Amino acid sequence: MKVGIVGAGAIGLLTAKLLEDFGHQVLVLQRTKKEVPMLFQTPSGDLEMVSFSVTDNWEDVESVELLIVATKAYHLPAVLPQLRTYPGPLLFIQNGLVSNLVAKKLKETANVFGSVDHGATIQDGILMHTGHGSIRFGGEEKFAYLATELGPVLKWESHIEHVLLRKAALNTLINPLTALLDVRNGTLSENKALQRAVISHYDELILGIPVLEELLSLEDVFDLIKRTSTNTSSMRNDVLRGEETEVDYIVKPLLEIAEKEGRYLPITGYLYELIQSKRGEYDRKYT
Ligand SMILES: NC(=O)C1=CN([C@@H]2O[C@H](COP(=O)(O)OP(=O)(O)OC[C@H]3O[C@@H](n4cnc5c(N)ncnc54)[C@H](OP(=O)(O)O)[C@@H]3O)[C@@H](O)[C@H]2O)C=CC1
Numbered sequence: 001m002k003v004g005i006v007g008a009g010a011i012g013l014l015t016a017k018l019l020e021d022f023g024h025q026v027l028v029l030q031r032t033k034k035e036v037p038m039l040f041q042t043p044s045g046d047l048e049m050v051s052f053s054v055t056d057n058w059e060d061v062e063s064v065e066l067l068i069v070a071t072k073a074y075h076l077p078a079v080l081p082q083l084r085t086y087p088g089p090l091l092f093i094q095n096g097l098v099s100n101l102v103a104k105k106l107k108e109t110a111n112v113f114g115s116v117d118h119g120a121t122i123q124d125g126i127l128m129h130t131g132h133g134s135i136r137f138g139g140e141e142k143f144a145y146l147a148t149e150l151g152p153v154l155k156w157e158s159h160i161e162h163v164l165l166r167k168a169a170l171n172t173l174i175n176p177l178t179a180l181l182d183v184r185n186g187t188l189s190e191n192k193a194l195q196r197a198v199i200s201h202y203d204e205l206i207l208g209i210p211v212l213e214e215l216l217s218l219e220d221v222f223d224l225i226k227r228t229s230t231n232t233s234s235m236r237n238d239v240l241r242g243e244e245t246e247v248d249y250i251v252k253p254l255l256e257i258a259e260k261e262g263r264y265l266p267i268t269g270y271l272y273e274l275i276q277s278k279r280g281e282y283d284r285k286y287t
């Protein structure tokens, strides 16, 4: 299948590599022409040479059968207008809950949404696959064929909204704290006080958004923290680099979901504001 990927970042290139390994023809669209990694490191540490087909011309991806948008969520306001005339399907794989934004801006296109469980980063010109996982996606049933055509890289989920909500809750519990305290994920379970803080925050989320209780247990939360214990969360990474964060797409939608039911989430709201305060650093850098 001919697949286009918007964004030559860690997840865009990892997805390209995995799809190419299964025989698909992949073209990666960069914002501006830049060198891409030529080395790939597997989760077990083995190195392989890689080569990607890249372009910075949107016209080149017009004829693909699927376009995967692998930018950060905060890039979407700039990217979505470019996608208005694309016939689709479009697969959005950002962390967070972006479907409302996409639906508002792209009324005519066919959109599906996914969640990435892989870990990936680009360091010293090497694309590193730091954690095995999958890309689960879903939406209108008529797009389930994509999972069959694309092979094991993409897994169809009939209730993708639950997968995305669960992931947003996990990211809300882990990312802001690690970013604010400048600690790796594992510290949240190793430090007893932080462990208690995560438990209180979890209790608040399941009281405020009751459906979460069926989707996410406290054990799941600490299991993920332990599995990613050496990770720098994406929010901590963004804050450290003085970049924008995905807080408006991960944390804010949870506040809004609870608010619709007349509930306020004080811990979540407090963390949201503290992360927003870091935005000042981003604004100072860019304005
Ligand atoms: N990395 C990980 O382990 C995981 C990431 N995710 C999620 O996946 C998404 C992608 O993350 P990740 O790959 O790490 O992020 P990166 O920052 O590595 O990649 C984002 C890429 O998008 C590119 N981009 C931005 N705007 C445009 C544009 N207009 N046209 C073309 N390209 C553009 C950026 O280009 P430029 O270099 O020019 O800025 C950058 O290369 C995020 O939502 C993240 O939360 C989810 C699970 C794990």
Ligand SMILES: CC(C)(CO)C(=O)C(=O)O
Pocket: 095, 170, 171, 174, 175, 185, 224, 228, 231, 232, 233, 234, 235
């Ligand atoms: C799962 C976790 C917390 C891994 O670091 C992540 O998705 C992130 O950092 O955004």
